[in-house]
Amino acid sequence: MMIEPLLKPMHILLVDDNPNNLKVLSEAIQGCGWKTLMATDGESAIEQIEYALPDLILLDIMMPGIDGFETCRRLKANSITQNIPVIFMTALADATDKVKGLEIGAVDYITKPFQQEEVIARLKLHLKISHLTRTLEQRVQERTIELTKSLQELQNTQLQLIQSEKMSTLGQLIAGIGHEINNPIGFMSGNCSHIEEYVNDLLRLVNLQQQKLSDSDPEIAELVEDIDLEYLVEDLPKILGSMHQGISRLKDISLSLRTFARSDISSMVEFQIHEGIDSTLMLLKHRLQDQGSRPKIEVIKEYGNLPPITCYPGQLNQVFMNIIANAIDAFDDLYQDGSDQKIAAATPHTIAIATSIDHQQKTVSICIEDNAFGMPPEVQAKIFEPSFTTKAVGKGTGLGLAISYQIIIDKHNGQIQCSSISGQGTKFIITLAI
Incomplete structure (x- = not known):
């Protein structure tokens, strides 16, 4: 699947009490055309985020004052910052600490000393995932608004039909609404087919990668277990099926509206x-x-x-x-x-x-x-x-x-x-x- 290009420069907040780490990471990030923001402790990072929201945060765990874990907790507790991806940087190799970080909302770990190529690769991956998530959420929100508006129009029309018995004056109005809601319904129906195709492609890709890498990469195995990949693969088609049922229900309502309000007053x-x-x-x-x-x-x-x-x-x-x-x-x-x-x-x-x-x-x-x-x-x-x-x-x-x-x-x-x-x-x- 082709990934849409990221149209605006990405801003990445680096939080580390080691100036040398900040310098090395900043140079590597700027070389990719991204913008960097920097903070040397958790409290100043949180204050800085209030003025400029970054697209991703690289967060050190061991810092003076509040540590990385507490900083992440506060970010995730704030509705404004809770959706910003957080990647921990740590010299700790303890699996317990990694699990703790993922449980409080981090999306990934980078272990020190880190390789610049690895850091850039992980940043690119999570920026793309974040971009796709935001884009999908925006599209879903737009379609939801359209659908909600159409449903409200439909409910208002039904209410008029039931409560106002002078229904001969409402025939053309009802028929018009039934026709208008066909447009967003058709758009959603067509997009659902594409989404289903894309999801199937992604699942096939994941399955192939599992077959090729299942015994060779412990980090992938750990992530598969953490996200419960088996349940995800099983539940995702069910969710898509529910969406299809909802669209089918809307099509039935639209057809009923147009059938009910036949505009044929002038002739039999x-x-x-x-x-x-x-x-x-x-x-x-x-x-x-x-x-x-x-x-x-x-x-x-x-x-x-x-x-x-x-x-x-x-x-x-x-x-x-x-x-x-x-x-x-x-x-x-x-x-x-x-x-x-x-x-x-x-x-x-x-x-x-x-x-x-x-x-x-x-x-x-x-x-x-x-x-x-x-x-x-x-x-x-x-x-x-x-x-x-x-x-x-x-x-x-x-x-x-x-x-x-x-x-x-x-x-x-x-x-x-x-x-x-x-x-x-x-x-x-x-x-x-x-």
Whole structure:
């Protein structure tokens, strides 16, 4: 894999109480085109870092005042400096000291007396790793911001769909958002494939190096054990798989948005009703889940073999949204006063959606039935009236079923019927010509 060139001069902080070591290291580093900063003890190094953040720190362990270990601890405890790579310089050969340094956050060790070639090679390696890490983190952060923004737009749109029953004015907005979030989703999907390919290449390289060097280099063996290479190789593909699943979920939501908000007000088109129902359920999925006091609502689908029908898809989807959202509201209302929660929770909450075709009449039927508390006769008689609502202030306009009635009766020459038994549940049956 090609490494991008480092565009700006790298600044390396040298911390050593031996002036001769500082001079030798500084000359070697400057010969590579890097800039050097110098300090002779840990406290002055920490003070200097506050004014100029280096890209890497070469830190001696044995120094007057606070030693290298304590200096490293303080750097790692500071959110501003915790991500700066630290390489220890020491004359100690004790493995315990090396482990101690790595545990508190160092990325490597250089043992004195050191060879300039080795120092430069290690610096180049860790500068490249640090650069790649920062670049990847920046890209991930940028994509995360885009994704978060898209998700927020999606959630806001879903909230509008659920709470505002004048959904005919939102169709184009929803469709536009569904289209817009496809761009970052497509970008992330394409990049994930490349990342997976790069990771596989790196793992193959590591495996080959292990085969060639496993018995010849104790430092590599120690690093392999420290980073738990076997677990890393096993877990990394799983992480990539989770990312693919998340992107797939976003694609499904985007498709549901575009399916739900079909912008076809001016003309009728052929449409598969099941796609509209499924897109509506996808947008309401978060409301169907366990809400704490209220258990999960189970959706039972019994779809017949329906042909496409000629209709206004966006408007039909609004009808499905109104009816199913009202059913969810009915279950939520069971838990408002808390008096019948135990009785309500004892019965599984379900919304059953069944479709069928009448070949003789050349019609299709959609039945949406819940087992919530139902409606008394006096309420049932008024549910399609625009001026009637049972919703509390701030819970909606109460126009949803009135709009649904107009869409089915006036726009599609169909029928919509409601039957409800108080304390048992409510059923809506929609009949449309093929």
